[in-house]
Amino acid sequence: MEISILYINFINITAFVFFFIWRYFQETKYIKALVSTLANEKDLDFILESFPDGYSSFEKTLSTTIDDLVLVAKEELNGLKVEHLEENDYTLAWIHEVKTPLTSMKLMIDSLDDRNAQKKLEVEWLRIHLLLDQQLHNTRLSTIEKDYMIEEVDIQKVLHMEIKEFQAWCIQKNIGFDLENLEVKVLSDPKWLAFIVRQVISNAVKYSHADSEIHIRTDRDDTGHIILMIRDSGTGISQADLPRIFEKAFTGTNGRQTTASTGMGLYLAKNVAEQIGIHVLASSNIGVGSTFSLRFPLKNEIVKILGR
Template identity: 30%
Template sequence: MSFFTYLEEKITELLFQLFFLSLVSVVLLFYGVDMLFVVLLIIVFISIQGLLEWCMYQKKRSASRQIIDLVDGLQEAYYIADILPKPKEFQNEAYYYALKKACKAMNDEISRITEEKQAYQDYVEGFAHEIKIPIGALSLTFDNMKNYSLKKETDKIFQLVEQMLYYARSENTEKDYFVKQLYLDEVIHKVILKFRYSLMEHKVTIDIRDIEKIVYTDEKWLIFILSQIMQNAIKYFDKQENKLTIYSQDNETNILLMIEDNGCGIEASDISRVFEKGFTGSNRNKANAMGMGLYLSKRLCDRLGLHLDIASKEKEYTRLIITFPKGTVHNFSK
């Protein structure tokens, strides 16, 4: 707010002061006081009053700036009413009271919603854990019966339930991960074994090389991320000779794991959006896609302190790159 805007808000008070100054001047002149003295008196009064108003303006401006900085520095701005200094002006006290009531109502509503969300998340996690047991039993039964068609369908159900479970947990990874030393080749082989029937069905040739590396992260979360990438690759194979290439690259500060397929690829215009929730692309068969696999993979990589990137050329290849920082300790997102 400028100084002139501040004066406009006090126009009634200033007009009264000018009226009072004019009245005093007329009285002084009526009683024969020298006009020069009256003019000097008017100048002195206006100067002093102007200086006082300027000082008051600077004081209020400084107080306003402090409140603005206080609000900007708060991560959760709805707590502002709890730390704002209580105003002394009568009208501002009413605004302060209204703000306190509004913030209290908002915080109560946020607490209620948070409790409901946590209860729903607990229910989803509990349901997913319970339903995985009979699904696993069905999958094992069909495997023993060598009924691979039904086993494939039960495995799809299992993967969807697993995706739901990890999505529910994705906001609280720090409570559910355990960082340890992992041999990358062992983890890769576990994921390939998990999708062996789908890979055989699509007649996929697998080229694995240079993956005898050690990384530090949570094994369970890494297997899930790799499973989502593998599942995504299998879903979009479209050639007579499908090929999956997995290899790593050892740099000075990190280890890169590359997973490349020769599927339908991604349009250049879609590359920047592949990690968005629900995005399935404009050149893919959306009937079997929910757009959650890469979204979850990216989300979990970010939270685990890893980096997930993608490169692709339409009708040629899609390559996912996971970057593992070297060393036993690195920062994790909260």
């Protein structure tokens, strides 16, 4: 009798173990397929196409519910994309509208007989122009992959053009430029490179002391990369602020002391640089000044950028 009971218990336990294993694989098959789909697919359309249907009634209900949620999310995302594009179009149209009176203002400033008033107005005009330029490139940043062309760029030519733009501001603060070893060419996009240089020089002029110099030169590192260095001897950046200077809207200690800082210049410069393969580094000390280094990609690295 005892043997029969033990035998029955053994049969029951064995059957339960097999049933448990079978149910485990049945229940986890759908979950694994679901996790695999979400892990491998990022596009909503592909997720909907490859979504598992499920095996049990519960899994089918869950699958249908998730499908509906994904469709709702897709509709909301498409709505946001349309809204974003419309906002970008409006911003670009507004910028181009503002440029017309700004150009007229520049012509009127140039025609003034009072040289002192002319110089002061030129500096204020330049600040407005730079802010407008920042907003324009911020709007275009999301579609930069459609708006760049890598070619051989003369660094010296780009720098001379950008320095000329800051002439009025530099004269006001009596700031000079020391240029060294700039007769080099790099592979980059001339328009976006000029924008990056403009943001760095703008910061250098803004935070430089009066009657000082901004030093600009190029060098090569051990791997053959060309490096453009822009160094000022201004107020400098604290070590606490230095890791965050490329964050959006971060103004830091120096920025809080002036209303002229928006915290967007270096953020945009860094983001644009990453898109075209330029690596931006910064080093600084309070009271000593700041150095910004732009490391340009090699030819084989450019191929990877173009293939993205």
